[in-house]
Amino acid sequence: MTAGPRVASAGALVLVLGVGGMAGLAQLSTPGRELLPAPVSAPVPPVSAAGTEPASGADPAPAPTVDPTWVSRTSAATGVPAPAVRAYGQAQLSGIAGCDLGWTTLAGIGWIESQHGTLGGRTLGEDGRSSSPILGPALDGTGDVAAIRSTPASAAWHGDRRWEHAIGPMQFLASTWDRWATDGDGDGSADPLDLDDAAAAAARYLCASGTDLVTGPAWSAAVLSYNPSREYVDSVRRAAQVYVDRLD
Numbered sequence: 001m002t003a004g005p006r007v008a009s010a011g012a013l014v015l016v017l018g019v020g021g022m023a024g025l026a027q028l029s030t031p032g033r034e035l036l037p038a039p040v041s042a043p044v045p046p047v048s049a050a051g052t053e054p055a056s057g058a059d060p061a062p063a064p065t066v067d068p069t070w071v072s073r074t075s076a077a078t079g080v081p082a083p084a085v086r087a088y089g090q091a092q093l094s095g096i097a098g099c100d101l102g103w104t105t106l107a108g109i110g111w112i113e114s115q116h117g118t119l120g121g122r123t124l125g126e127d128g129r130s131s132s133p134i135l136g137p138a139l140d141g142t143g144d145v146a147a148i149r150s151t152p153a154s155a156a157w158h159g160d161r162r163w164e165h166a167i168g169p170m171q172f173l174a175s176t177w178d179r180w181a182t183d184g185d186g187d188g189s190a191d192p193l194d195l196d197d198a199a200a201a202a203a204r205y206l207c208a209s210g211t212d213l214v215t216g217p218a219w220s221a222a223v224l225s226y227n228p229s230r231e232y233v234d235s236v237r238r239a240a241q242v243y244v245d246r247l248d
Protein backbone atom coordinates (compact mmCIF):
# COMPACT_ATOMS: atom_id res chain seq x y z
CA MET A 1 0.00 0.00 0.00
CA THR A 2 1.49 3.31 -1.11
CA ALA A 3 0.11 6.37 0.57
CA GLY A 4 1.03 8.75 -2.23
CA PRO A 5 3.94 10.65 -3.79
CA ARG A 6 7.10 10.41 -1.68
CA VAL A 7 5.23 8.80 1.21
CA ALA A 8 6.42 5.43 2.46
CA SER A 9 4.19 2.39 2.52
CA ALA A 10 5.26 1.33 6.02
CA GLY A 11 7.43 4.15 7.28
CA ALA A 12 5.15 6.81 5.91
CA LEU A 13 7.20 9.99 6.16
CA VAL A 14 6.91 13.10 4.07
CA LEU A 15 10.61 13.21 3.30
CA VAL A 16 12.14 10.34 1.38
CA LEU A 17 14.95 10.14 3.92
CA GLY A 18 12.64 10.00 6.90
CA VAL A 19 12.56 12.36 9.84
CA GLY A 20 16.31 12.14 10.35
CA GLY A 21 17.11 12.99 6.74
CA MET A 22 20.51 13.20 5.03
CA ALA A 23 21.89 15.41 7.79
CA GLY A 24 21.29 12.56 10.19
CA LEU A 25 23.01 10.10 7.88
CA ALA A 26 26.04 12.34 7.68
CA GLN A 27 26.44 12.12 11.46
CA LEU A 28 27.09 8.40 11.11
CA SER A 29 30.19 8.76 8.97
CA THR A 30 33.51 7.98 10.59
CA PRO A 31 36.20 10.66 10.12
CA GLY A 32 38.71 9.59 7.50
CA ARG A 33 36.49 6.84 6.08
CA GLU A 34 34.47 7.06 2.90
CA LEU A 35 30.81 6.16 3.36
CA LEU A 36 30.00 3.69 0.60
CA PRO A 37 26.93 1.62 -0.13
CA ALA A 38 27.13 -1.70 1.68
CA PRO A 39 27.38 -4.88 -0.36
CA VAL A 40 24.26 -6.76 0.70
CA SER A 41 26.20 -10.02 0.60
CA ALA A 42 28.55 -8.79 3.34
CA PRO A 43 28.27 -10.85 6.54
CA VAL A 44 25.86 -9.38 9.09
CA PRO A 45 27.36 -9.26 12.59
CA PRO A 46 25.77 -12.16 14.46
CA VAL A 47 23.32 -11.74 17.31
CA SER A 48 24.23 -13.61 20.47
CA ALA A 49 21.46 -15.41 22.32
CA ALA A 50 21.22 -15.60 26.08
CA GLY A 51 21.39 -19.05 27.62
CA THR A 52 18.04 -20.79 27.94
CA GLU A 53 16.99 -23.89 29.84
CA PRO A 54 16.47 -26.89 27.56
CA ALA A 55 12.91 -27.99 26.96
CA SER A 56 11.69 -30.97 28.95
CA GLY A 57 9.31 -33.63 27.70
CA ALA A 58 6.73 -32.28 25.30
CA ASP A 59 7.26 -28.67 26.31
CA PRO A 60 8.27 -26.41 23.41
CA ALA A 61 11.77 -25.00 23.47
CA PRO A 62 11.86 -21.46 24.90
CA ALA A 63 12.22 -18.70 22.36
CA PRO A 64 15.78 -17.36 22.16
CA THR A 65 16.43 -13.95 23.65
CA VAL A 66 19.24 -11.54 22.94
CA ASP A 67 22.27 -11.80 25.20
CA PRO A 68 22.50 -8.60 27.34
CA THR A 69 26.29 -8.71 27.09
CA TRP A 70 26.06 -8.68 23.30
CA VAL A 71 23.64 -5.75 23.51
CA SER A 72 25.98 -3.73 25.70
CA ARG A 73 29.03 -4.48 23.60
CA THR A 74 27.27 -3.74 20.32
CA SER A 75 25.74 -0.53 21.65
CA ALA A 76 29.13 0.73 22.81
CA ALA A 77 30.74 -0.06 19.46
CA THR A 78 28.04 1.33 17.19
CA GLY A 79 26.57 4.20 19.19
CA VAL A 80 23.07 2.75 18.84
CA PRO A 81 21.14 2.99 22.15
CA ALA A 82 21.10 -0.35 23.94
CA PRO A 83 17.29 -0.70 23.90
CA ALA A 84 17.36 -0.22 20.13
CA VAL A 85 20.13 -2.80 19.66
CA ARG A 86 18.05 -5.21 21.72
CA ALA A 87 14.95 -4.54 19.62
CA TYR A 88 16.71 -5.01 16.29
CA GLY A 89 18.68 -8.01 17.50
CA GLN A 90 15.61 -9.70 18.95
CA ALA A 91 13.71 -9.19 15.70
CA GLN A 92 16.47 -11.05 13.84
CA LEU A 93 17.08 -13.72 16.46
CA SER A 94 13.42 -14.62 16.90
CA GLY A 95 13.04 -15.43 13.22
CA ILE A 96 9.60 -13.83 13.38
CA ALA A 97 10.06 -12.32 9.93
CA GLY A 98 10.64 -15.68 8.28
CA CYS A 99 13.48 -14.55 6.04
CA ASP A 100 17.18 -13.85 6.28
CA LEU A 101 16.94 -10.26 7.56
CA GLY A 102 19.92 -8.82 9.42
CA TRP A 103 19.53 -6.56 12.44
CA THR A 104 21.73 -3.95 10.76
CA THR A 105 19.06 -3.41 8.09
CA LEU A 106 16.53 -2.63 10.82
CA ALA A 107 19.11 -0.37 12.46
CA GLY A 108 19.63 1.48 9.18
CA ILE A 109 15.90 2.08 8.85
CA GLY A 110 15.59 3.01 12.52
CA TRP A 111 18.29 5.63 12.16
CA ILE A 112 16.82 7.18 9.03
CA GLU A 113 13.28 7.22 10.39
CA SER A 114 13.83 8.49 13.93
CA GLN A 115 17.47 8.19 14.97
CA HIS A 116 16.45 5.10 16.95
CA GLY A 117 13.71 6.94 18.77
CA THR A 118 15.97 9.78 19.90
CA LEU A 119 15.02 12.39 17.31
CA GLY A 120 14.79 15.95 18.59
CA GLY A 121 16.68 15.32 21.81
CA ARG A 122 14.43 12.48 22.96
CA THR A 123 15.80 9.58 24.92
CA LEU A 124 14.96 5.93 24.36
CA GLY A 125 13.91 4.16 27.54
CA GLU A 126 14.74 0.62 28.55
CA ASP A 127 11.15 -0.26 27.68
CA GLY A 128 11.76 0.70 24.03
CA ARG A 129 9.65 3.84 24.20
CA SER A 130 10.83 7.37 23.44
CA SER A 131 10.61 10.02 26.14
CA SER A 132 7.87 11.62 24.03
CA PRO A 133 5.97 10.04 21.11
CA ILE A 134 7.46 10.39 17.64
CA LEU A 135 4.84 11.48 15.13
CA GLY A 136 5.35 12.33 11.50
CA PRO A 137 3.93 15.57 10.08
CA ALA A 138 0.32 15.79 8.98
CA LEU A 139 -0.33 14.08 5.65
CA ASP A 140 -2.47 16.96 4.46
CA GLY A 141 -1.59 17.14 0.78
CA THR A 142 0.88 20.00 1.20
CA GLY A 143 3.73 19.96 -1.30
CA ASP A 144 4.66 16.46 -2.45
CA VAL A 145 2.78 14.53 0.23
CA ALA A 146 -0.50 12.73 -0.17
CA ALA A 147 -3.66 13.88 1.57
CA ILE A 148 -4.80 11.09 3.89
CA ARG A 149 -7.72 11.57 6.23
CA SER A 150 -7.39 10.11 9.69
CA THR A 151 -9.89 7.72 11.17
CA PRO A 152 -11.13 7.53 14.75
CA ALA A 153 -8.86 4.52 15.25
CA SER A 154 -5.74 6.22 13.87
CA ALA A 155 -6.52 9.49 15.68
CA ALA A 156 -6.33 7.53 18.91
CA TRP A 157 -2.62 7.07 18.18
CA HIS A 158 -1.66 10.56 17.01
CA GLY A 159 -4.48 12.85 18.20
CA ASP A 160 -5.28 14.46 14.84
CA ARG A 161 -8.92 13.93 13.89
CA ARG A 162 -8.45 15.38 10.43
CA TRP A 163 -5.14 14.20 8.93
CA GLU A 164 -3.13 11.01 9.16
CA HIS A 165 0.37 10.93 10.67
CA ALA A 166 3.04 8.24 10.73
CA ILE A 167 3.62 6.98 14.24
CA GLY A 168 6.48 5.67 16.31
CA PRO A 169 10.21 5.15 15.85
CA MET A 170 9.76 3.08 12.67
CA GLN A 171 7.08 5.48 11.36
CA PHE A 172 4.13 3.27 10.52
CA LEU A 173 0.84 4.46 9.13
CA ALA A 174 -1.96 3.24 11.38
CA SER A 175 -3.51 1.25 8.53
CA THR A 176 -0.22 -0.52 7.88
CA TRP A 177 0.30 -1.11 11.58
CA ASP A 178 -3.12 -2.73 11.80
CA ARG A 179 -1.94 -5.35 9.33
CA TRP A 180 1.57 -5.98 10.64
CA ALA A 181 1.23 -5.21 14.36
CA THR A 182 3.57 -7.47 16.33
CA ASP A 183 4.28 -7.99 20.02
CA GLY A 184 8.06 -8.05 19.75
CA ASP A 185 8.84 -8.08 23.45
CA GLY A 186 6.15 -10.49 24.60
CA ASP A 187 4.46 -8.09 26.98
CA GLY A 188 1.00 -8.91 25.68
CA SER A 189 0.46 -5.83 23.52
CA ALA A 190 1.55 -4.55 20.12
CA ASP A 191 2.38 -0.85 20.21
CA PRO A 192 3.94 1.11 17.31
CA LEU A 193 5.43 3.56 19.84
CA ASP A 194 7.43 0.70 21.39
CA LEU A 195 10.57 0.01 19.35
CA ASP A 196 10.60 -3.65 20.39
CA ASP A 197 7.23 -4.08 18.71
CA ALA A 198 7.87 -1.70 15.83
CA ALA A 199 11.16 -3.39 14.87
CA ALA A 200 9.51 -6.81 14.86
CA ALA A 201 6.64 -5.50 12.73
CA ALA A 202 9.08 -3.83 10.33
CA ALA A 203 10.95 -7.13 9.97
CA ARG A 204 7.73 -8.93 9.08
CA TYR A 205 6.82 -6.20 6.60
CA LEU A 206 10.22 -6.35 4.91
CA CYS A 207 10.01 -10.13 4.60
CA ALA A 208 6.45 -10.16 3.29
CA SER A 209 7.55 -11.36 -0.16
CA GLY A 210 8.79 -14.61 1.35
CA THR A 211 12.20 -14.14 -0.27
CA ASP A 212 15.41 -14.36 1.75
CA LEU A 213 17.09 -10.98 1.59
CA VAL A 214 20.56 -12.31 0.80
CA THR A 215 20.90 -10.79 -2.66
CA GLY A 216 21.14 -7.17 -3.66
CA PRO A 217 17.92 -7.09 -5.74
CA ALA A 218 15.82 -8.85 -3.07
CA TRP A 219 17.16 -6.63 -0.29
CA SER A 220 16.65 -3.46 -2.30
CA ALA A 221 13.12 -4.47 -3.28
CA ALA A 222 12.22 -5.08 0.37
CA VAL A 223 13.52 -1.70 1.54
CA LEU A 224 11.93 -0.03 -1.49
CA SER A 225 8.57 -1.42 -0.35
CA TYR A 226 9.11 0.36 2.97
CA ASN A 227 9.66 3.69 1.25
CA PRO A 228 9.38 3.88 -2.56
CA SER A 229 12.52 5.95 -3.11
CA ARG A 230 15.87 4.80 -4.47
CA GLU A 231 17.53 7.53 -2.44
CA TYR A 232 15.95 6.06 0.69
CA VAL A 233 17.21 2.56 -0.19
CA ASP A 234 20.73 3.87 -0.69
CA SER A 235 20.59 5.78 2.59
CA VAL A 236 19.47 2.72 4.56
CA ARG A 237 22.18 0.64 2.91
CA ARG A 238 24.86 3.13 3.82
CA ALA A 239 23.66 3.56 7.39
CA ALA A 240 23.57 -0.21 7.87
CA GLN A 241 27.11 -0.50 6.50
CA VAL A 242 28.36 2.07 9.00
CA TYR A 243 27.19 -0.14 11.85
CA VAL A 244 28.89 -3.16 10.29
CA ASP A 245 32.12 -1.16 9.92
CA ARG A 246 32.03 0.02 13.52
CA LEU A 247 32.04 -3.59 14.70
CA ASP A 248 35.20 -4.42 12.74
